[in-house]
Amino acid sequence: GAGVSQSPSNKVTEKGKDVELRCDPISGHTALYWYRQSLGQGLEFLIYFQGNSAPDKSGLPSDRFSAERTGGSVSTLTIQRTQQEDSAVYLCASSLGEANYEQYFGPGTRLTVT
């Protein structure tokens, strides 16, 4: 089927507003990851979902960031009260299982906070 999809592809928002980013993983993939990539930086792990287990939130940079995964499929990353330093590309990836499986990345959402 289709690959990982993300929406929107671009989002421009004003400082202080909330944003929601969506990820549709590949069907049948039980693991889902969110990463952030700032200009000139490596991918920064944010959060990991595996099946019905409690998510690994250890990479979330502050309590303004949260994510959920409904029905083991679609995931939403929410950033509250956005700040300019939140500007980055947010990438979602899914895989068949745990981290020793290849991760398939979506095209990303470019977030710009003005």
Place this chain on the structure above:
Amino acid sequence: GQNIDQPTEMTATEGAIVQINCTYQTSGFNGLFWYQQHAGEAPTFLSYNVLDGLEEKGRFSSFLSRSKGYSYLLLKELQMKDSASYLCAVNTGFQKLVFGTGTRLLVSP
């Protein structure tokens, strides 16, 4: 902490061979990945090494030495389309990958 080092940028000529090195110091190790990322696009999987040695896949090969905390990606018969960033990532055993900052490879005619 987790530390993964790669050169920031490399240049090479079309048709040549280039080796991109990656050294790592992590709290755990359960495999190393290489991904390719063209500008403005998502990363795509290239290789996975969990045991020492060389894995060959067409023009691309990847090597791992766990005792040295070292890996390299070897690209042969370079083509212009190989101009991209190459990301080294370590599975630290905690069900997530830690990525290096990537090596930007520029291939010239």
